[in-house]
Amino acid sequence: MRTHTVMASPVGDLTLVAEDGALVRLTMDRQKHAPDASDPAELGERDDDGxxxxxxxxxxxxxxxxxxxxxxxxxxxxxxxxxxxxxxxxIPYGETRTYGELARALGDVNLSQAVGSANGRNPIGIIVPCHRVIGSDGSLVGYAGGLDRKRFLLALEEPQAVRDARLF
Known part of the structure; x- marks a missing residue:
């Protein structure tokens, strides 16, 4: 049985969907590849308490x-x-990986594009931290929630020492 809730966050409303007690989706408003919110089968009953x-x-x-x-x-x-x-x-909090690094971890550097596609279709944003994946040159690329949100999440996770060093 599916249930869902909607909660406010600094990156906009988040829709959480659970199935049999496990989270199956966390999507942001206006996110690419999000399920159709008007389809009751996608979301199930609303359950703010659960x-x-x-x-x-x-x-x-x-x-x-x-x-x-x-x-x-x-x-x-x-x-x-x-x-x-x-x-x-x-990927630890406050760190990033490139698509190529993830492809190498899977045993084939040529899988970078496939890794990017799977990353972009991550159904549980933030908690499964697809925002921590960056381009090989360090650029912020490809985030279904939008690059402004990716920038925000990475800044939120930035170590305090790095933030403090930027002040000087």
Whole structure:
């Protein structure tokens, strides 16, 4: 059984969808590849009470007091996408990886474009941190939520020492 809730955040409204107690989607308003919000089968019943832990953890993340999430996740996708999304969860808070680095971790540098496609279709944004993937030259590229949001999330995760150094 699917249920959903909508919560406000610094990056706009987030829609969280759970299925049998595990989070299957976290999408932002106006996000590419988001499900049709008017389709009841995609979202299920609204249940604002059933997402307390997820709401709390996301609130802590946006407040800068949480660096990892401890939630049951069940993203739907083919085996390759599942592999990519698992690698995304291994990228530490405050760090980034390139598409090429993820492709090499999968054993084939030629998979960079496929990694990018799987990254762009990540159904559980923020918690599965696809925003931590950047271009090979360090540029911010390809974020389904929009580059302004990617910039915001990366700045939020930037180590305090780096932020302090920018003041001088």
């Amino acid at each position: 997402f307390g832990v997820a709401r709390t953890q996301l609130g802590e993340y946006f407040a800068g007091t949480r660096t990892t999430f401890d939630l049951p996740l069940a993203p739907h996708g083919d085996p390759f996408k599942q592999q990519v999304w698992a690698l995304l969860r291994e």
